Amino acid sequence: MEKKIVLLPGDGIGKEIMESAKKVLAAIESEYHHRFILQECAIGGDALDRYGVPLPDDTLHACNEADAVLLGSVGGPKWDNQPPEFRPEKGLLGIRKGLGLFANLRPVKTFPPLLHASPLKEEIVKDSDMMIVRELTGGLYFGEPSERRNNGEDVVDTLAYSRHEIERIVEKGFESAQIRNKHLTSVDKANVLESSRVWREIVNEKAADYPDVEVEHLLVDAAAMKLITNPSGFDVVVTENLFGDILSDEASVLTGSLGMLPSASVRTDGLGMYEPVHGSAPDIAGKGIANPIGMILSTALMLEYSLGMQEEAKAIESAVMDCLEQGYHTADLKIKDGKQLSTDEITEAI
Amino acid sequence: MEKKIVLLPGDGIGKEIMESAKKVLAAIESEYHHRFILQECAIGGDALDRYGVPLPDDTLHACNEADAVLLGSVGGPKWDNQPPEFRPEKGLLGIRKGLGLFANLRPVKTFPPLLHASPLKEEIVKDSDMMIVRELTGGLYFGEPSERRNNGEDVVDTLAYSRHEIERIVEKGFESAQIRNKHLTSVDKANVLESSRVWREIVNEKAADYPDVEVEHLLVDAAAMKLITNPSGFDVVVTENLFGDILSDEASVLTGSLGMLPSASVRTDGLGMYEPVHGSAPDIAGKGIANPIGMILSTALMLEYSLGMQEEAKAIESAVMDCLEQGYHTADLKIKDGKQLSTDEITEAI
Numbered sequence: 012m013e014k015k016i017v018l019l020p021g022d023g024i025g026k027e028i029m030e031s032a033k034k035v036l037a038a039i040e041s042e043y044h045h046r047f048i049l050q051e052c053a054i055g056g057d058a059l060d061r062y063g064v065p066l067p068d069d070t071l072h073a074c075n076e077a078d079a080v081l082l083g084s085v086g087g088p089k090w091d092n093q094p095p096e097f098r099p100e101k102g103l104l105g106i107r108k109g110l111g112l113f114a115n116l117r118p119v120k121t122f123p124p125l126l127h128a129s130p131l132k133e134e135i136v137k138d139s140d141m142m143i144v145r146e147l148t149g150g151l152y153f154g155e156p157s158e159r160r161n162n163g164e165d166v167v168d169t170l171a172y173s174r175h176e177i178e179r180i181v182e183k184g185f186e187s188a189q190i191r192n193k194h195l196t197s198v199d200k201a202n203v204l205e206s207s208r209v210w211r212e213i214v215n216e217k218a219a220d221y222p223d224v225e226v227e228h229l230l231v232d233a234a235a236m237k238l239i240t241n242p243s244g245f246d247v248v249v250t251e252n253l254f255g256d257i258l259s260d261e262a263s264v265l266t267g268s269l270g271m272l273p274s275a276s277v278r279t280d281g282l283g284m285y286e287p288v289h290g291s292a293p294d295i296a297g298k299g300i301a302n303p304i305g306m307i308l309s310t311a312l313m314l315e316y317s318l319g320m321q322e323e324a325k326a327i328e329s330a331v332m333d334c335l336e337q338g339y340h341t342a343d344l345k346i347k348d349g350k351q352l353s354t355d356e357i358t359e360a361i
Numbered sequence: 362m363e364k365k366i367v368l369l370p371g372d373g374i375g376k377e378i379m380e381s382a383k384k385v386l387a388a389i390e391s392e393y394h395h396r397f398i399l400q401e402c403a404i405g406g407d408a409l410d411r412y413g414v415p416l417p418d419d420t421l422h423a424c425n426e427a428d429a430v431l432l433g434s435v436g437g438p439k440w441d442n443q444p445p446e447f448r449p450e451k452g453l454l455g456i457r458k459g460l461g462l463f464a465n466l467r468p469v470k471t472f473p474p475l476l477h478a479s480p481l482k483e484e485i486v487k488d489s490d491m492m493i494v495r496e497l498t499g500g501l502y503f504g505e506p507s508e509r510r511n512n513g514e515d516v517v518d519t520l521a522y523s524r525h526e527i528e529r530i531v532e533k534g535f536e537s538a539q540i541r542n543k544h545l546t547s548v549d550k551a552n553v554l555e556s557s558r559v560w561r562e563i564v565n566e567k568a569a570d571y572p573d574v575e576v577e578h579l580l581v582d583a584a585a586m587k588l589i590t591n592p593s594g595f596d597v598v599v600t601e602n603l604f605g606d607i608l609s610d611e612a613s614v615l616t617g618s619l620g621m622l623p624s625a626s627v628r629t630d631g632l633g634m635y636e637p638v639h640g641s642a643p644d645i646a647g648k649g650i651a652n653p654i655g656m657i658l659s660t661a662l663m664l665e666y667s668l669g670m671q672e673e674a675k676a677i678e679s680a681v682m683d684c685l686e687q688g689y690h691t692a693d694l695k696i697k698d699g700k701q702l703s704t705d706e707i708t709e710a711i
């Protein structure tokens with residue numbers, strides 16, 4: 012097959028780990044006789060430095076024409092004092108909204124060789140395997156008005172959703188549960204928010220269309236507790252944008268393998284943007300020691316979800332597991348009696 | 362001294378543990394020659410059943426005339442399908458707003474005899490001792506509009522703050538840090554929300570008035586991670602209402618002693634409402650096995666913060682510690698080689 016992929020290395024370690032993704036894609040090309048047409052574009056701080064905006068029109072245009080997008084990471088202290096419109100994160104929010112990537116899929120599971128690095132007791136975390144489905148283009152992130160009033164005496168942000176926006180993400184949650192373990196936890200704050208009451212109604216309506224999926228409603232505060240006390244009690248979690256931001260980051264540190272976690276942001280026609288969960292790690296950027304596994308597993312997720320290449324995705328995932336089982340790791344992970352490798356070395360090993 | 366205290370037992374185990382608070386208050390009265398004038402009022406589901414509203418005017422009036430308020434807990438499945446205005450939680454939100462209790466103080470610390478019950482590894486959680494200062498009468502909880510629009514096609518909630526509301530809670534955060542370990546973590550989502558940008562500006566302005574306090578800004582998603590990976594890295598955390606709801610509940614399960622945690626909701630003149638962090642536990646209500654320690658330590662917090670009785674508060678706290686060290690515990694806690702007691706028995710022991 013021939014597929015067009017846009018690469019957005021971004022900032023910090025983003026550039027280094029994107030090189031790893033390219034090597035993995037080249038290996039897949041030659042092994043499976045595909046052709047990947049790669050186009051590199053600017054986003055985030057990198058785009059600010061080169062073009063004065065965090066999301067150049069050319070970047071958005073190229074992504075819209077592509078079959079899939081790979082993103083490294085955006086942001087860094089260099090741009091922290093910029094006004095809101097000129098910050099790297101605006102590029103990220105802009106591309107999500109611009110491409111209509113309304114569903115953020117964040118799988119979290121334990122990797123047995125890394126379990127000892129979890130802050131949780133092994134017996135609590137051991138069987139955890141969940142998928143957080145976060146709404147990504149609505150809620151407090153994009154609601155209007157979001158402004159100061161009365162000469163700066165008051166300030167408001169708006170949590171806004173349409174029925175349609177809630178329905179499509181809830182459907183995504185049910186569909187994810189159907190191909191996993193058929194359990195869906197819908198997280199809201201229905202005892203306080205009107206938007207959460209609508210959310211809960213829609214989940215209950217849709218439940219009729221997925222009779223094989225068991226549904227549980229959990230308040231966001233209770234969900235934040237249960238992630239710690241009983242993480243293996245989740246299968247699929249579906250929630251709105253800001254709750255999803257908080258809970259998916261909370262979940263990402265449970266298993267001790269933050270550096271390994273991939274994520275996907277997708278829309279209904281299959282176009283998706285794939286990126287590791289970890290940040291741009293400016294402190295180690297340029298040193299060649301960054302862990303590329305989150306990026307490599309994001310590449311696998313891209314092959315699976317956007318390019319219809321299940322077998323190829325599985326091949327990457329088992330290469331990663333093999334590598335860990337042989338004790339190869341980067342500086343951020345510690346495997347007992349293992350061998351620490353650089354970004355390039357572990358990429359080659361995989 | 363003579364002090365007026367309103368007791369709001371509420372629902373579920375609230376009634377039982379309030380009896381424990383009364384016994385402790387009686388012991389303090391006779392030991393220290395105080396006089397506590399106790400008045401019991403209805404709130405939550407109990408008030409709904411008896412008066413048809415979750416917060417009767419008489420209750421609010423009595424609280425306003427009192428020196429302090431003790432609350433058991435509100436809510437339960439019995440009232441879960443009521444319309445929003447007739448749910449027990451409305452009583453809780455109503456009393457917070459009605460009394461102007463804008464600052465919720467939630468101390469979280471480890472109790473060495475209970476450390477083994479933490480879901481976290483002992484080396485991660487062991488020195489944790491933090492105070493979460495949550496704004497309690499603003500933000501998404503009370504912002505208008507909060508409504509459905511266009512025939513139910515759209516829904517909005519509003520996150521609203523005035524400068525004054527942010528200033529007073531931020532000051533509370535700084536003051537708490539001053540009497541603790543002089544470190545303040547302000548949590549916001551300044552990369553997305555305008556209200557968070559105002560919040561951050563105010564924290565930076567106020568910092569000049571508290572030069573002895575070190576200030577750190579953390580995004581709410583990063584805070585949710587750090588609570589798990591490095592809980593002992595916090596001293597005082599100050600944040601807005603909904604972030605505080607999520608993070609304080611997350612924090613409450615870290616140390617394995619949820620049943621022991623007290624909380625205070627206060628305003629500037631000293632009036633405060635004190636309640637355990639745990640819920641109404643309808644599953645064990647009426648069985649006489651509920652853990653009254655969260656309620657008893659809330660009573661101690663009341664003596665300290667609202668009634669100026671530091672010594673008396675310390676006496677209660679050391680009685681609780683003694684009791685745990687001797688291995689006495691309730692059904693929800695497990696102390697190795699300890700002795701399990703009923704609600705009444707452990708209250709007597711304390």
Ligand SMILES: CC(C)[C@H](C(=O)O)[C@@H](O)C(=O)O
Nearest residue numbers: 086100103104256552553582
């Ligand atoms: C950078 C920030 C705007 C973003 C978000 O809050 O969505 C990030 O935290 C994420 O989760 O991808």
Ligand SMILES: CC(C)[C@H](C(=O)O)[C@@H](O)C(=O)O
Nearest residue numbers: 202203232436450453454606
């Ligand atoms: C019952 C509910 C409205 C309340 C809140 O969200 O404030 C509770 O979770 C709390 O934290 O006291």
